[in-house]
Amino acid sequence: MSSLVVQKFGGTSVADSDKILAAARRAIRARRAGRRVLVVVSARGHTTDELIALAREITDRPPAREMDMLLSTGEQVSVALMAMAIEALGVPAISFTGAQIGLVTDSFHTKARIRNISTERMAQALDDGKIVIVAGFQGIDENYNITTLGRGGSDTTAVALAAVLGAEVCEIYTDVDGVYTTDPRIVPEARKIDRISYDEMLELASLGAGVMHSRSIEFAKKYGVPIHVRSSFSDAPGTWIVDESDARRLGSRVTGAALAKDEARITILGVPDRPGVVHAIFSRIAESNLVVDMIVQNIATDGVADVSFTVASADLAETLNTAREAANEVGAAGVTHDAEVAKVSVVGMGMKTHSGVATILFEALAAANINIQMISTSEIKISVLVSRDAAAEALRATHRAFELDRPAVSFAKAEDPKRTSQARLAPIGENGDSARSSSAGAVRSKSPAAAQRGMEDLVISGVELDVSQARLTLMELPDQPGYAARVFRKISDAQILVDMIVQSASNHENTHLSLTVPRGESVRAVAALASVGVGRVVLEPAIAKLSVLGVGIRTHTGVATRMFGALAKKNINIALINTSEVRVNVATESAHGAAGIEALREAFGLDRENA
Numbered sequence: 128m129s130s131l132v133v134q135k136f137g138g139t140s141v142a143d144s145d146k147i148l149a150a151a152r153r154a155i156r157a158r159r160a161g162r163r164v165l166v167v168v169s170a171r172g173h174t175t176d177e178l179i180a181l182a183r184e185i186t187d188r189p190p191a192r193e194m195d196m197l198l199s200t201g202e203q204v205s206v207a208l209m210a211m212a213i214e215a216l217g218v219p220a221i222s223f224t225g226a227q228i229g230l231v232t233d234s235f236h237t238k239a240r241i242r243n244i245s246t247e248r249m250a251q252a253l254d255d256g257k258i259v260i261v262a263g264f265q266g267i268d269e270n271y272n273i274t275t276l277g278r279g280g281s282d283t284t285a286v287a288l289a290a291v292l293g294a295e296v297c298e299i300y301t302d303v304d305g306v307y308t309t310d311p312r313i314v315p316e317a318r319k320i321d322r323i324s325y326d327e328m329l330e331l332a333s334l335g336a337g338v339m340h341s342r343s344i345e346f347a348k349k350y351g352v353p354i355h356v357r358s359s360f361s362d363a364p365g366t367w368i369v370d371e372s373d374a375r376r377l378g379s380r381v382t383g384a385a386l387a388k389d390e391a392r393i394t395i396l397g398v399p400d401r402p403g404v405v406h407a408i409f410s411r412i413a414e415s416n417l418v419v420d421m422i423v424q425n426i427a428t429d430g431v432a433d434v435s436f437t438v439a440s441a442d443l444a445e446t447l448n449t450a451r452e453a454a455n456e457v458g459a460a461g462v463t464h465d466a467e468v469a470k471v472s473v474v475g476m477g478m479k480t481h482s483g484v485a486t487i488l489f490e491a492l493a494a495a496n497i498n499i500q501m502i503s504t505s506e507i508k509i510s511v512l513v514s515r516d517a518a519a520e521a522l523r524a525t526h527r528a529f530e531l532d533r534p535a536v537s538f539a540k541a542e543d544p545k546r547t548s549q550a551r552l553a554p555i556g557e558n559g560d561s562a563r564s565s566s567a568g569a570v571r572s573k574s575p576a577a578a579q580r581g582m583e584d585l586v587i588s589g590v591e592l593d594v595s596q597a598r599l600t601l602m603e604l605p606d607q608p609g610y611a612a613r614v615f616r617k618i619s620d621a622q623i624l625v626d627m628i629v630q631s632a633s634n635h636e637n638t639h640l641s642l643t644v645p646r647g648e649s650v651r652a653v654a655a656l657a658s659v660g661v662g663r664v665v666l667e668p669a670i671a672k673l674s675v676l677g678v679g680i681r682t683h684t685g686v687a688t689r690m691f692g693a694l695a696k697k698n699i700n701i702a703l704i705n706t707s708e709v710r711v712n713v714a715t716e717s718a719h720g721a722a723g724i725e726a727l728r729e730a731f732g733l734d735r736e737n738a
């Protein structure tokens with residue numbers, strides 16, 4: 128059978144009849160080259176925004192079900208016009224809505240997840256030689272209610288179809304000619320990236336790079352689908368989003384930077400420092416399906432700690448209600464928030480150690496006189512929270528500091544990346560029942576599409592225990608621009624490797640900055656921190672770092688919660704937390720390492736040899 132290509136055209140790429148005809152010609156070219164072609168389209172131009180505005184003219188609180196009914200019409204217009212265009216150019220074509228291809232989702236209207244896709248009808252039409260056109264962004268739930276996948280969700284439809292149909296590649300045609308080092312609309316000097324790994328793209332997308340819907344990258348990684356992001360308006364090669372082994376880069380530590388402009392911070396004050404409290408708070412929030420990021424707990428003083436986290440501004444009101452209830456429940460002192468913040472992040476596979484990267488980032492912000500309100504890291508990213516006013520300047524300063532406007536040395540291979548396998552990681556049930564596990568990157572021969580469980584279910588690939596580190600906290604660091612930079616200058620001058628970095632939200636005067644370093648370096652690290660000459664250094668000479676690894680962890684709010692719950696049950700207190708798309712890490716006392724890892728294996732249904 129000839130190879131299959133999935134081509135997705137975004138809103139600007141189908142904005143008017145000329146553009147629709149141009150997209151149609153592109154699909155036809157691929158068909159004439161002997162490939163089977165499936166096209167996914169978005170709503171034309173700003174249609175989705177206009178429909179949302181229309182709904183708001185009617186009511187402030189449109190029912191989510193009716194929102195989906197409304198929004199799905201945008202894509203339905205596009206598929207019909209695209210099919211007409213292709214037919215008019217002399218090639219047989221057929222359009223389908225999400226319902227018509229049996230794209231079944233859960234019932235979370237406006238942010239539904241794909242459970243299952245029936246491939247028969249599409250496969251038949253493709254075999255008949257037709258170009259198949261599918262409406263992006265939409266599906267139906269089990270009761271035939273129309274659902275949508277969340278803004279930007281057509282990318283996810285496209286990659287999901289590429290996954291289940293075994294496409295060679297998923298091409299994303301858009302209004303930029305690839306994935307850039309950051310949003311070129313904010314930083315005109317941004318450069319196109321030739322190749323980027325799934326994990327880096329997952330982070331960038333989920334941290335604000337609007338060019339791809341982050342859930343589409345979860346699919347691509349789980350099913351090994353290469354994605355080619357490129358311009359609708361030219362034939363220039365774009366950006367390949369591929370497996371790590373295909374995307375290795377020389378030299379550069381940072382691959383890209385992202386800005387999430389509309390963020391809000393919530394802090395729960397005076398949280399009793401005992402096992403189970405963090406779990407109680409976040410399980411409430413996870414139940415509401417709210418996506419939280421930058422969960423930061425400062426080190427407890429006098430038996431209480433503050434817990435801060437960020438959410439999208441749009442979710443602030445709902446999260447505040449939930450947070451207030453949770454605060455009450457656990458006997459916390461109160462809840463504060465800041466609705467005017469933004470998150471700036473740098474992402475890169477090459478960030479094996481954070482000291483060098485952190486120093487560059489913090490010094491760049493210090494030089495621009497921008498205050499860092501919170502810091503959170505993962506293995507491949509550092510995020511800082513800044514005031515929204517300073518956000519664009521912070522992004523520009525960051526981009527410049529990492530020289531992202533200069534050409535990167537890449538390993539770009541001559542030939543196009545190939546699909547690795549049908550499915551590399553199998554999803555597990557959201558509640559961990561009957562979970563099978565595979566080690567990260569293991570190749571599975573059976574497609575999970577055939578499995579009972581949902582295609583977008585969480586994938587947990589393993590748990591990890593690291594007992595090689597110590598934790599240092601610099602208490603009472605002044606909450607003013609430049610202090611994090613001074614700390615990290617000392618640390619990098621001493622050439623000390625840093626893994627986790629966490630800076631808690633301030634209480635208006637000062638903040639706590641924690642970092643983890645190899646145990647053998649702890650004495651030198653204490654000296655380096657002391658030499659900053661401010662604050663008070665506290666050392667925990669041996670910690671256990673516990674991690675849960677998987678795909679799409681941040682968007683599946685339940686993971687961190689399940690992790691906190693499992694540890695709470697064993698009476699294990701959590702000192703530091705950091706999250707990313709591919710893992711959640713917590714630091715706890717070293718004595719709890721073994722019990723902690725056992726609790727996590729159990730909670731996530733992992734066998735001993737797999738974890």
Ligand code: ADP
Pocket residue numbers: 136137138139140169279300301302303305306307308309310311312335336337338339383
């Ligand atoms: P489409 O309608 O084709 O899905 P989107 O508007 O969703 O297009 O995505 C393309 C836009 O994403 C670009 O015009 C650009 O402004 C924005 N963008 C944000 N971050 C990046 C980035 N890192 N690289 C490229 N584009 C980005």
Ligand code: ASP
Pocket residue numbers: 137138169170175176201263264277278279280281282
């Ligand atoms: N039309 C939808 C949106 O604007 C989906 C998409 O374009 O991906 O969010």
Ligand code: MG
Pocket residue numbers: 137279282337338339340
């Ligand atoms: Mg988009």
